[in-house]
Amino acid sequence: MTIKVLLVDDERLIRAGLAAIIEAEDDLTVVGEAADGTEVPGEVHRLRPDVVLMDVRMPRLDGIQATRHILDTVPGPPRIIVVTTFENDEYVYDALKAGAHGFLLKRTRPEEILQAIRMVAHGDSLLFPAAIRELAAHHGPSGGRGGARWHERLTEREGDVLRLMAKGRSNAEIAQDLFVSPQTVKTHVGNILAKLQARDRTQAVILAYETSFITPG
């Protein structure tokens, strides 16, 4: 049950680095590489990877269009992680909207990149594994099979706060709703923003929508 990964990045150095840390794990393997978005659909069809690590900024066809194209055309598509150099990259939201299952910064520590690959391969969303958290809440803390804990996952309380943030509540209002002090809410909000790599509550709410943590309509 090794997880098959396809690397997509226009810089050979990046691909080599990612391939090195991935191949060092025995439950992960790199089945192919692509240097451009245009090559991706063919490679996906041919290699049937479980996870695609896709750079956002590429010549010819960028990661967003490539993501959209794969998810539109390939039946049983792979999970796609969008990789970007800068946090708060302007394409991050577009990428998630295009159907990506998470995003990573290139400077993220290798162990976390590996954990991220395993998580999305197992069907979790990188930022908001709502299903997992629900499972853990309903079926007791014995939830996920070993080692799947990732430090960026939101806690239950943080989920409560984010849900209220996504209803337009201010910190003071959230404090009233949850019967805690405003300072506590500020702490939670700060942790949420850090985990989501969001700059402010607006970006956090956007991510909540784009990753279906919150569902409109």
Add this chain to the structure above:
Amino acid sequence: MTIKVLLVDDERLIRAGLAAIIEAEDDLTVVGEAADGTEVPGEVHRLRPDVVLMDVRMPRLDGIQATRHILDTVPGPPRIIVVTTFENDEYVYDALKAGAHGFLLKRTRPEEILQAIRMVAHGDSLLFPAAIRELAAHHGPSGGRGGARWHERLTEREGDVLRLMAKGRSNAEIAQDLFVSPQTVKTHVGNILAKLQARDRTQAVILAYETSFITPG
């Protein structure tokens, strides 16, 4: 082609007031009234109104649940306008999420209430008539048939700004994106918040999502 309106409010006085101003118009007519959410589905089935003016806070079954129920069960459902007493009512977002096509404050001036009814009856969303604005942009300024202009509609520039707000941009970043000064952006943002009756940019973005001005996924 008179527009049939169903009034739903637990206070007879409110219903009477609304009925008075609506019946004074010859293109609008009140086909029925209901004092409780539980009565609504039956009345909708029986009277087939074009528009439902629905109070949010009602005993037994509130406006949100009633809205959801109607839209779930009635084929070719009416357009629903949620009416509330206080701005920034905590139920507003829930109502829009339940599928309401807009919301109004009870203290809104009568002419605007009438215009709102006409707008939603013609298929526009009250806050974000994106379709109309697109039509106007594509088919020239001859867009909507007479008199449909409502002062709460967003201008094209405001739409640009809101779209960028919904991408998580700060005012300064929006200014760069649009090649204008930050002060100009602040002006637009202020106007947007006023028109949307939103308290801050987060609420504005939420409304943008809930009314499908922005579409996730």
Add this chain to the structure above:
DNA sequence: CCGGGGTTCCCTCTCGCGGGGGAGGGGGTC
């Protein structure tokens, strides 16, 4: 028993956001 994560609460500090004004120019209608 001790460690770690989660929740709660406190402090200070900075800064962007939003409210309140005003003002000028362009383009449209009446």
Add this chain to the structure above:
DNA sequence: GACCCCCTCCCCCGCGAGAGGGAACCCCGG
């Protein structure tokens, strides 16, 4: 021409938000 709307830009001001510390409690697991 007068009017109105939109877009642009400016001022001041108050406040909430977020960053960056710290600290206490509980519960669970090693």
